[in-house]
């Protein structure tokens with residue numbers, strides 16, 4: 246970390262509480278913190294350029310907070326395009342994703358993490374919430390730390406094995422992922438949080454994450470929230486991720502999954518529910534009451550036919566004051582680590598589905614992709630907006646690109662016109678990690694080469710390439 250001046254920036258989207266847009270400003274970064282934001286001329290007078298270790302020119306640039314991805318699977322990244330695209334959520338998870346994850350060994354996982362983070366940085370993401378490692382939390386933590394990225398990861402655990410183990414679920418995966426009891430799982434989660442939280446000067450955090458839904462007992466859902474609270478971290482898991490899961494819950498327990506979480510006291514402000522696409526009005530009230538966060542993954546609802554446009558109640562959640570953030574999810578679930586796509590989608594999906602132009606404006610889509618994500622990650626005291634005292638996590642769009650030429654309202658242009666490949670520079674924790682689209686912390690060509698090698702090896706090993714895998718499932722019915 247060094248002192249950095251970003252001078253003569255045309256436009257800054259601060260994403261402060263008033264969505265203030267600044268023009269012709271300079272930003273002084275000392276260490277990893279924003280020390281001053283002021284008019285370009287005043288900063289030029291007060292701070293000689295020679296005082297800085299690095300100066301970045303902000304002419305023809307729009308600077309905004311880095312994007313925060315609040316639901317991701319780093320370990321899934323080498324599976325791009327491997328699964329068919331006619332799978333609903335449950336067969337996707339049980340027949341394809343589990344066998345795939347079974348085959349991700351430590352080496353493949355390291356290259357998967359590098360490849361995913363490379364894509365994130367190149368498309369404007371500066372912070373992620375990852376579901377957790379398939380092998381060893383240490384691998385994810387240390388690999389992510391080396392890239393200069395900010396993020397939260399975890400151990401990932403479950404405790405309810407299906408009655409019969411389906412084909413291609415390897416013994417190693419079952420042993421690593423499924424604990425005999427909730428207490429055993431919680432012990433492993435506690436150990437990983439204690440060991441890895443606040444790593445790399447607190448750039449990498451570790452949470453008590455579980456898989457959620459059918460593979461986790463009520464005790465584990467509640468226990469993860471309690472453990473997270475006790476350790477001062479969060480927990481995240483998948484829930485109400487499809488109408489089939491919800492119908493199964495209704496049939497077995499006489500209530501929907503979020504009603505059930507409420508009943509067992511598992512909801513709380515340190516819980517991020519991924520998807521929550523099939524949800525009742527009464528459940529929205531429960532989430533609001535407990536300040537529980539929701540990570541909406543537009544790309545996944547598109548590919549896995551979850552029905553967000555049809556049955557999703559994200560606008561109602563926002564009206565109820567719930568923090569709804571955005572996530573890219575895993576590469577086989579959605580196909581992309583590009584948060585700009587999620588931001589663009591959420592700004593149009595509900596306008597169209599409800600035939601109501603007042604649904605989720607561009608300004609709110611930007612908040613969902615930045616400050617609301619930071620809030621979900623319990624990190625909004627330090628990131629998510631461009632304000633003095635916060636960590637310096639920015640991206641800078643090149644407004645000389647064709648997508649920006651000409652443009653009027655910068656908030657609209659950022660959401661509806663910009664392309665994530667217009668992100669020219671990225672700064673994370675005060676360090677320039679991408680300059681002129683060159684990621685300085687990573688060897689892009691080597692990562693792509695190794696990712697291809699390990700993607701092929703893992704796919705072969707998984708049995709998914711030529712296997713006759715069913716596209717329906719009755720597991721956990």
Ligand SMILES: [Zn+2]
Nearest residue numbers: 483519574575
């Ligand atoms: Zn997921």
